Amino acid sequence: MVYREACVDYSTVCRWVSSLKGGDPTESILRDQKRSGKPLSASNAADQKAVGKIILGNWRIKQKDTAKEIEILKERVQHKFIITDILGYRKVSAKWVPRMLTDEMEMQRTTTCAELLKYYEEEGEELIHRLKRHCIN
Structure with missing residues (x-):
């Protein structure tokens, strides 16, 4: 009663005892055996x-x-x-x-953004309208 959820359930212990009772406890295999089928890990x-x-x-x-x-x-x-x-x-x-940009990709985006900002400062809203027309066509 002291350990509550941290303990193995009584029925589980009974099942273990009954499965180990028939043979020599030193020869009992307590680890999972290899299973057939595809391996779970695909991280090779x-x-x-x-x-x-x-x-x-x-x-x-x-x-x-x-x-x-x-x-x-x-x-x-x-x-x-x-x-x-x-x-x-x-x-x-x-x-x-x-997920990550390479240095080259970052440089290209920075250059493109700087150019667009320069064009916007020169042309204003006309640039936006021109880009919208270009994207629609």
Whole structure:
């Protein structure tokens, strides 16, 4: 009664005793045995590389299609595993995009923003209207 939830349930202990009763306790295997089927872990280098290659080939691919293509569990490709944690991608408007910008990408964005700001200071609202017309056509 002192430990409450921190203890193993009485019925679990009874089940353990009954399963160990028949044989020699020193020969009893208390660890999980290897199971057949696909391994749960997909964080090996080959699978990471394969997922990265698939995403680079198709930015709009779904996680389940990626898993099916390289024959691993969908859960291992999903968030908090290969795509987001290891490869650093996130989903934006149905596309996988890198989470971190490279130095070159940052420099390009900074340059583009500075140019647009300079044009806006020169042209004002006319620039906005021109850009809207350009985007619509």
